[in-house]
Amino acid sequence: MKIVKPASAGTLESSDIEIRIEPADEAGIEIHLTSSVMQQFGKKIEAVIKGTLEELGVESAYVDAVDKGALDCTVRARTAAAAHRAAEDSNYTWRVKA
Amino acid sequence: MDVTKIKNIDKITYRGEFDENTSPRKNLPEKASKMLPSIREAIIKSGLKDGMTISFHHHFRNGDYIVNMVLDEIAKLGIKDLTVAASSLTSCHAPMIEHIKNGVVTHIETSGMRGDLAEAVSRGLMDTPVVFRSHGGRADAIASGDIHIDVAFLGAPTCDIMGNANGYNRYEENATMCGSLGYAKVDAEYADCVVIITDHIVPYPNTPCGIPAVDVRYIVEVENIGDPNGIMSGATRYTKNPKELMIAKQTAEVIEHSGYFKDGFSMQMGSGGASLATARFLREKMEEQGIHCDFALGGITGQIAEMHEAGLIDKILDVQSFDLRAAESLKNNRFHAQIDGCFYAGYDFVGAAVNALDFVILSALEIDTDFNVNVLTGSDGVIRGAIGGHPDTADGAKMSVVVGPLTRGRIPTIVDHVQTVITPGVDVDVVVTDQGVAVNPRRPDLAEKLQEAGILLYSIEELKERAEKIVGKPDPIKYKDKVVGLALYRDNSIIDVIHEIDESDMSR
Numbered sequence: 001m002k003i004v005k006p007a008s009a010g011t012l013e014s015s016d017i018e019i020r021i022e023p024a025d026e027a028g029i030e031i032h033l034t035s036s037v038m039q040q041f042g043k044k045i046e047a048v049i050k051g052t053l054e055e056l057g058v059e060s061a062y063v064d065a066v067d068k069g070a071l072d073c074t075v076r077a078r079t080a081a082a083a084h085r086a087a088e089d090s091n092y093t094w095r096v097k098a
Numbered sequence: 099m100d101v102t103k104i105k106n107i108d109k110i111t112y113r114g115e116f117d118e119n120t121s122p123r124k125n126l127p128e129k130a131s132k133m134l135p136s137i138r139e140a141i142i143k144s145g146l147k148d149g150m151t152i153s154f155h156h157h158f159r160n161g162d163y164i165v166n167m168v169l170d171e172i173a174k175l176g177i178k179d180l181t182v183a184a185s186s187l188t189s190c191h192a193p194m195i196e197h198i199k200n201g202v203v204t205h206i207e208t209s210g211m212r213g214d215l216a217e218a219v220s221r222g223l224m225d226t227p228v229v230f231r232s233h234g235g236r237a238d239a240i241a242s243g244d245i246h247i248d249v250a251f252l253g254a255p256t257c258d259i260m261g262n263a264n265g266y267n268r269y270e271e272n273a274t275m276c277g278s279l280g281y282a283k284v285d286a287e288y289a290d291c292v293v294i295i296t297d298h299i300v301p302y303p304n305t306p307c308g309i310p311a312v313d314v315r316y317i318v319e320v321e322n323i324g325d326p327n328g329i330m331s332g333a334t335r336y337t338k339n340p341k342e343l344m345i346a347k348q349t350a351e352v353i354e355h356s357g358y359f360k361d362g363f364s365m366q367m368g369s370g371g372a373s374l375a376t377a378r379f380l381r382e383k384m385e386e387q388g389i390h391c392d393f394a395l396g397g398i399t400g401q402i403a404e405m406h407e408a409g410l411i412d413k414i415l416d417v418q419s420f421d422l423r424a425a426e427s428l429k430n431n432r433f434h435a436q437i438d439g440c441f442y443a444g445y446d447f448v449g450a451a452v453n454a455l456d457f458v459i460l461s462a463l464e465i466d467t468d469f470n471v472n473v474l475t476g477s478d479g480v481i482r483g484a485i486g487g488h489p490d491t492a493d494g495a496k497m498s499v500v501v502g503p504l505t506r507g508r509i510p511t512i513v514d515h516v517q518t519v520i521t522p523g524v525d526v527d528v529v530v531t532d533q534g535v536a537v538n539p540r541r542p543d544l545a546e547k548l549q550e551a552g553i554l555l556y557s558i559e560e561l562k563e564r565a566e567k568i569v570g571k572p573d574p575i576k577y578k579d580k581v582v583g584l585a586l587y588r589d590n591s592i593i594d595v596i597h598e599i600d601e602s603d604m605s606r
Binding site (some may be wrong): 014015036037038039040041042043044068069070071072 | 477478479507509570572573575601
């Protein structure tokens with residue numbers, strides 16, 4: 001999946017996360033995260049965003065994430081939605097992750 | 099005639115005719131007047147000096163103007179190195195940060211702290227750790243002299259020219275009220291000099307009163323003692339949050355089958371959403387089963403006042419009124435009594451009311467698998483709460499029920515170790531969450547009763563695992579070595595310390 005334009009998903013409501021994805025010049029996924037639970041879950045949230053993008057085959061992206069205490073399932077859903085929008089890709093593969 | 103038994107015989111011997119000029123009775127009100135034109139004048143007259151201790155109450159909650167007004171004047175007078183011994187501090191006291199930086203305030207004793215001041219303290223603002231005490235612990239420390247208050251600056255919604263002060267107004271409708279002055283009563287009794295700051299001078303006698311004139315040295319009238327909306331809201335609102343309602347319903351069932359819910363029981367309830375809603379469910383059960391309550395204690399809400407007026411609760415012992423409805427009841431109902439901090443929860447006072455409680459319902463920021471409770475620091479280690487009467491009531495009552503949601507957003511309430519131990523697990527009997535009830539293994543008797551009634555019980559470890567399954571396992575909070583706060587148990591011994599938070603790794 002190739003990121004071709006800036007796009008976002010999610011809100012700044014409590015228990016949600018706002019994910020904004022932009023094309024990046026260099027290879028790799030760069031994440032800038034701010035979170036209301038930074039100390040407790042910051043690393044975990046970054047890992048979930050990165051993992052979700054890698055699963056979607058994103059190789060290069062800049063991610064700006066503002067987290068308000070979202071659960072992992074929410075982080076995955078918002079990241080995937082933002083990535084599809086940023087890639088102008090509507091080929092969703094719906095499934096429940098165990 | 100033998101007068102040696104009369105110890106003060108020398109002092110009472112007749113000294114001739116009274117000098118009209120020295121008899122205080124003749125010169126009222128001018129000579130004995132306690133009225134001063136300004137806070138500045140009161141500070142000067144009080145004799146306040148560098149290194150002394152001043153005190154405040156928190157009955158005006160987040161609407162308080164007194165602390166900031168007084169500290170501003172003290173700073174202008176160049177007095178430094180003071181200890182502030184407040185019954186509690188809230189987010190409206192953020193301006194104190196400047197007075198700490200400029201050396202006016204060098205130590206703080208309080209029950210709690212919130213907002214910018216708490217954030218700054220957690221980041222190492224003060225050289226001396228803040229001492230956090232329970233309401234009962236503070237009252238004891240003042241009574242015993244461990245906290246010696248040189249000057250108490252006590253805000254009051256009404257005061258007469260002799261100094262009888264009240265948390266309500268009998269002369270004016272819709273005037274600012276805070277209800278009980280319970281915590282301030284202790285300061286008034288033991289401080290060397292008491293200054294009442296009011297915005298309503300009312301006719302003498304302003305009785306029955308919260309603070310009696312004999313305890314008061316000076317009175318200052320100011321434009322406004324506080325923001326009425328911050329001091330008190332009309333009535334604490336009834337929650338519509340389904341999680342809180344589930345907790346409340348479950349809590350009422352736990353109480354019903356605990357063995358303590360019988361005619362003539364006594365109780366205390368907090369002001370949190372779940373706790374308030376519990377009062378409503380409990381009321382239904384009382385009416386259905388014809389059970390009445392001997393007394394309700396503590397922070398009092400409109401719900402409790404209404405149950406009193408409906409004849410369901412005989413007496414109210416009120417150390418702090420939580421809403422206008424409760425304050426009105428204190429003003430109007432003879433058996434809604436105003437009690438002080440020692441009467442309420444003093445550890446050194448055998449007759450403290452908390453020791454007569456059947457049960458108490460308390461909230462928690464965190465509960466750990468040893469049943470220790472934290473109500474002072476957030477899950478990020480930053481100070482954002484107050485000890486209040488938590489350990490006093492949990493220890494005093496026959497049964498303590500700690501209620502809270504299993505998770506708040508991504509933050510688990512039940513954890514391996516609380517950030518700060520405020521109430522030790524030995525004082526906690528039952529934990530009620532929206533996803534299950536756990537009974538402390540120290541109370542097999544209670545577990546048996548609840549199980550017989552068909553209440554499904556979990557172990558506290560099971561509840562912790564359940565929370566972790568939803569939110570994940572949090573990384574531990576990083577702290578620096580510096581101690582920024584000492585948390586004291588109800589007997590005024592240190593139960594835990596609070597460290598400066600370490601955010602060096604937060605800027606990823």
